[in-house]
Amino acid sequence: MRKIAFYGKGGIGKSTLTSSIAAAIASRGYRVMQIGCDPKADSTMNLTGGEKAVPIVNYLLEKGDCDRIQDIATMGYKGIVCFEAGGPKPGTGCAGRGIVTAFELLNELDAFEMYQPDFVLYDVLGDVVCGGFAMPIRNGYAEEVVIITSGEKMALFAAGNIKMAMDHYKDRNYATLRGLILNKRNIDNEETLVRDFAESADTEVIGIVERDAAIQTYEEQNKTVIEGDPSLPVSKRIFEIADTLIHPPAAKQPLSTSNPLEKKVLA
Amino acid sequence: MRKIAFYGKGGIGKSTLTSSIAAAIASRGYRVMQIGCDPKADSTMNLTGGEKAVPIVNYLLEKGDCDRIQDIATMGYKGIVCFEAGGPKPGTGCAGRGIVTAFELLNELDAFEMYQPDFVLYDVLGDVVCGGFAMPIRNGYAEEVVIITSGEKMALFAAGNIKMAMDHYKDRNYATLRGLILNKRNIDNEETLVRDFAESADTEVIGIVERDAAIQTYEEQNKTVIEGDPSLPVSKRIFEIADTLIHPPAAKQPLSTSNPLEKKVLA
Numbered sequence: 062m063r064k065i066a067f068y069g070k071g072g073i074g075k076s077t078l079t080s081s082i083a084a085a086i087a088s089r090g091y092r093v094m095q096i097g098c099d100p101k102a103d104s105t106m107n108l109t110g111g112e113k114a115v116p117i118v119n120y121l122l123e124k125g126d127c128d129r130i131q132d133i134a135t136m137g138y139k140g141i142v143c144f145e146a147g148g149p150k151p152g153t154g155c156a157g158r159g160i161v162t163a164f165e166l167l168n169e170l171d172a173f174e175m176y177q178p179d180f181v182l183y184d185v186l187g188d189v190v191c192g193g194f195a196m197p198i199r200n201g202y203a204e205e206v207v208i209i210t211s212g213e214k215m216a217l218f219a220a221g222n223i224k225m226a227m228d229h230y231k232d233r234n235y236a237t238l239r240g241l242i243l244n245k246r247n248i249d250n251e252e253t254l255v256r257d258f259a260e261s262a263d264t265e266v267i268g269i270v271e272r273d274a275a276i277q278t279y280e281e282q283n284k285t286v287i288e289g290d291p292s293l294p295v296s297k298r299i300f301e302i303a304d305t306l307i308h309p310p311a312a313k314q315p316l317s318t319s320n321p322l323e324k325k326v327l328a
Numbered sequence: 329m330r331k332i333a334f335y336g337k338g339g340i341g342k343s344t345l346t347s348s349i350a351a352a353i354a355s356r357g358y359r360v361m362q363i364g365c366d367p368k369a370d371s372t373m374n375l376t377g378g379e380k381a382v383p384i385v386n387y388l389l390e391k392g393d394c395d396r397i398q399d400i401a402t403m404g405y406k407g408i409v410c411f412e413a414g415g416p417k418p419g420t421g422c423a424g425r426g427i428v429t430a431f432e433l434l435n436e437l438d439a440f441e442m443y444q445p446d447f448v449l450y451d452v453l454g455d456v457v458c459g460g461f462a463m464p465i466r467n468g469y470a471e472e473v474v475i476i477t478s479g480e481k482m483a484l485f486a487a488g489n490i491k492m493a494m495d496h497y498k499d500r501n502y503a504t505l506r507g508l509i510l511n512k513r514n515i516d517n518e519e520t521l522v523r524d525f526a527e528s529a530d531t532e533v534i535g536i537v538e539r540d541a542a543i544q545t546y547e548e549q550n551k552t553v554i555e556g557d558p559s560l561p562v563s564k565r566i567f568e569i570a571d572t573l574i575h576p577p578a579a580k581q582p583l584s585t586s587n588p589l590e591k592k593v594l595a
C-alpha cells in the first residue's frame with residue numbers, strides 16, 4: 062500500500078488533479094482510495110458522479126458515533142473508495158483537529174484492511190500554517206507528498222510553507238517529498254519560476270498540466286477528464302504523472318529548512 | 329475608539345489596503361493603530377518604511393515573556409502604531425492560538441490605554457476556517473468587520489466563510505459587518521459578481537479599488553500609495569473608503585446563516 066498526499070493552496074487544482082490521478086491509477090488496474098482533507102469536502106465529487114461523500118466530522122458531530130464504514134464510504138469511478146474528512150463550520154473549532162478525528166475513525170473501522178487499496182491518495186488544503194493540516198505528514202498517514210502549484214506568488218508561498226512543515230518533521234522520517242506538479246495558470250515565465258522554486262526546495266517537477274477547458278467541461282458532468290476523454294493531450298499528461306507515481310524512483314531527501322521562497326522569489 | 333477588522337483570502341490585498349486606509353485615516357488627523365494578524369507578519373511594512381515589526385508570538389517563544397510594550401511596537405507613518413501578531417512555524421502549532429496570545433499580551437501591557445488610538449485596524453488572514461482566526465470577531469476585539477474580495481471564486485468563497493463565522497457569533501452581538509471592499513483583479517463581470525454576492529450576504533460594497541501599478545511601485549519603496557502620491561485616482565478611492573469608515577452609517581444586521589456563495593456563485 063502506497064500513501065500519497067497532495068498538498069497545495071486553495072483553488073490551485075488539488076481536487077481536480079488528485080481525482081484525475083486517482084482515476085488514471087485505477088485505470089491501470091490498481092485499487093485506489095481517495096481521502097479529501099479540505100473542509101470544503103468536495104474532493105471526490107468528480108469520482109462519485111456528483112454525489113457528495115458524507116463528511117466524516119460532520120457525521121460524527123451529528124450522530125455522535127459511526128460503527129459501519131459503509132455509512133461514510135462512497136464508491137466511485139472504477140471502484141475508487143471515496144472519503145471526505147469534512148470539518149467544523151467556518152470560524153468555529155479546529156479544522157486540523159477534524160482531519161485527525163476522521164483519520165482516527167478510519168483506523169478504528171479498519172478501512173485499509175477492509176478495502177485493501179494499493180494506493181491511498183490524500184487531497185489536503187495547504188494554505189493553513191497550523192499543525193492540524195500537517196497531520197497527514199506527521200503521524201505516518203502519508204508517506205509521500207506531492208505539492209501542486211502554479212507559478213503564482215501565493216501558490217509558491219504556500220508550497221514553500223508545506224515544504225517547511227515537511228522539513229520540520231523530517232527527523233521522524235515519515236514523509237518524502239516526491240516533487241511538484243505545475244498546474245498552469247499561464248502567467249509569464251511560469252515554467253522557469255516553478256523549476257527555480259523546485260531547485261531551491263531540492264526537489265523536482267514531476268509533471269506539468271496545461272490549463273484546458275475540457276477539465277471544466279467534464280467537471281460540469283461530474284467527471285474527471287480521464288473518465289471524460291482519456292485520449293485528450295491533458296489526459297495523457299495526467300496518465301504520465303500517474304505512471305511516474307506508480308513507478309517511484311529512488312527517494313530524495315530534502316536538505317534546507319527555511320521557506321525556499323523567502324530566499325528566491327520573495328527576496 | 330473604533331476597532332475594525334479587515335478580513336480576506338491570502339494575497340487578496342488585505343495588508344496593502346489596510347495600511348493604505350490606516351495612512352488615509354491618519355492623514356485626516358486621527359490616531360491609528362494597526363495590528364497584523366497573519367502569520368506572514370508583513371502587514372505593516374508599508375507603514376514602517378520596510379522595517380519588520382517584531383512578531384509578538386515569535387518574540388514570546390524566544391524570550392519567554394515581554395514586559396515593555398516598546399519592545400514589540402513599531403512607530404510608522406504619521407504616528408501609526410504598528411504591531412504584528414506573528415505565528416508559529418508553518419505546519420507546527422496553532423496559528424489562531426497565536427493571535428489570541430498576541431491579543432492577550434497587548435491587553436496585559438495596556439496597549440490601548442498607552443497609545444489611545446481613535447482607530448484600531450486589524451489585518452486578518454481569512455482563508456482559515458478555524459475558530460482561531462475568528463478570534464478578533466469573537467471576543468470583542470473587533471467591533472466592525474470589512475471583507476476585502478475580488479470577483480474570483482476563491483476570494484468570494486473565503487468571503488462567504490468569513491460571513492458565516494460572523495453569523496455564528498452574531499448572538500453575542502460583538503461584530504457588525506460593515507461591508508465589502510472590491511479590490512479588482514480585472515476578471516469579467518467583476519463588479520456585478522461582487523455586488524450580487526454582497527446582496528446575497530445582506531451587506532454592501534463600501535468601496536472599489538482598481539488594480540493600479542502605482543501600488544506596486546510605492547510598495548517597492550515600502551510606502552503606501554497614500555504616502556507615495558495622495559493625488560492619484562487610486563489614492564482618492566482609498567481616501568473615500570477611509571472617510572466612509574470614519575463616518576459610519578446606521579449599523580446593519582446580517583440575517584442569513586449559510587455561506588451565501590453556496591446559494592449564488594457555487595450553485
Ligand SMILES: Nc1ncnc2c1ncn2[C@@H]1O[C@H](COP(=O)(O)OP(=O)(O)O)[C@@H](O)[C@H]1O
Nearest residue numbers: 071072073074075076077271272273276277280
Ligand atoms: N488544468 C486546469 N485547466 C482548467 N481548469 C482547471 C485546471 N485545474 C483546475 N481547474 C479548475 O479550477 C477550479 C479549482 O480547482 P479545484 O481542484 O477545486 O481546486 P482545489 O481543490 O485546490 O481547491 C476547478 O473549477 C477546476 O475545474
Ligand SMILES: Nc1ncnc2c1ncn2[C@@H]1O[C@H](COP(=O)(O)OP(=O)(O)O)[C@@H](O)[C@H]1O
Nearest residue numbers: 338339340341342343344538539540543544547
Ligand atoms: N489594487 C491593487 N493594484 C495593484 N496591486 C495590488 C493591489 N492590491 C494588492 N496588490 C498587490 O498584491 C500583492 C498582495 O497584496 P497583499 O496586501 O500582500 O495581500 P494579503 O495581505 O491579502 O496577503 C502585493 O504585492 C500588492 O502590491
Ligand code: SF4
Nearest residue numbers: 155157191193422458
Ligand atoms: S491546529 Fe490548525 S486547523 Fe487546528 S485550530 Fe490550529 S490552525 Fe486551525
Ligand code: SF4
Nearest residue numbers: 155191422424458460
Ligand atoms: S489550530 Fe489552526 S485551524 Fe485550529 S483553531 Fe488554531 S489556527 Fe485554527
Ligand SMILES: [Mg+2]
Nearest residue numbers: 075076099104
Ligand atoms: Mg479541493
Ligand SMILES: [Mg+2]
Nearest residue numbers: 342343366371
Ligand atoms: Mg497580508
